[in-house]
Amino acid sequence: AQSVTQPDIHITVSEGASLELRCNYSYGATPYLFWYVQSPGQGLQLLLKYFSGDTLVQGIKGFEAEFKRSQSSFNLRKPSVHWSDAAEYFCAVGPGSSNTGKLIFGQGTTLQVKP
Amino acid sequence: DADVTQTPRNRITKTGKRIMLECSQTKGHDRMYWYRQDPGLGLRLIYYSFDVKDINKGEISDGYSVSRQAQAKFSLSLESAIPNQTALYFCATSDFRGTGYTGELFFGEGSRLTVL
Numbered sequence: 001a002q003s004v005t006q007p008d009i010h011i012t013v014s015e016g017a018s019l020e021l022r023c024n025y026s027y028g029a030t031p032y033l034f035w036y037v038q039s040p041g042q043g044l045q046l047l048l049k050y051f052s053g054d055t056l057v058q059g060i061k062g063f064e065a066e067f068k069r070s071q072s073s074f075n076l077r078k079p080s081v082h083w084s085d086a087a088e089y090f091c092a093v094g095p096g097s098s099n100t101g102k103l104i105f106g107q108g109t110t111l112q113v114k115p
Numbered sequence: 116d117a118d119v120t121q122t123p124r125n126r127i128t129k130t131g132k133r134i135m136l137e138c139s140q141t142k143g144h145d146r147m148y149w150y151r152q153d154p155g156l157g158l159r160l161i162y163y164s165f166d167v168k169d170i171n172k173g174e175i176s177d178g179y180s181v182s183r184q185a186q187a188k189f190s191l192s193l194e195s196a197i198p199n200q201t202a203l204y205f206c207a208t209s210d211f212r213g214t215g216y217t218g219e220l221f222f223g224e225g226s227r228l229t230v231l
Contacts, residue, residue, distance in 0.1 A: 043222035
């Protein structure tokens with residue numbers, strides 16, 4: 001079955017510390033992978049996406065993610081967290097070659113940033 | 116103005132009432148989606164539409180119906196609301212017709228529905 005797992009429901013980091021949010025997927029075909037961020041009261045905004053090429057992708061707001069096919073992972077990282085990064089983060093996977101366009105989302109990870 | 120607009124943003128209703136959530140977009144995208152967000156469950160797909168005449172059920176379509184009135188409008192209806200439909204609902208769009216299609220979704224700001 002197709003699925004996305006974000007093992008960490010809640011993470012707290014200090015401002016200025018590094019961050020890694022984990023994402024593991026189970027998908028039969030070559031996946032397209034996404035990270036979205038949801039700030040309180042807002043919709044979801046795309047941080048970055050991977051569908052081919054370099055397995056290390058850069059996104060907005062200083063985020064990056066690395067696709068590791070052997071580990072079925074697409075972890076999100078940021079070297080230095082800012083208080084404004086406090087939000088909920090969603091990993092999603094979609095069909096790479098199919099045309100359905102449906103995304104499967106993980107459960108989400110809530111990031112809290114301590115001053 | 117937002118490219119994907121949802122109305123209402125907040126709604127409180129009672130069990131058994133009919134509710135419609137509306138979504139309109141100015142992005143010119145052909146595909147539209149309705150997702151439901153529940154704490155700890157992420158987003159789950161309710162219905163999706165590839166064009167006005169092509170509507171498909173998602174993983175949790177029971178208790179919901181949709182209407183694609185025009186390319187830019189996609190409405191979600193709860194014919195008889197029940198408390199476990201209390202959730203945050205998101206409309207999203209994607210553009211399949213363009214080159215370099217990746218399946219990226221563009222989201223509205225959400226409609227919070229409470230069913231008492």
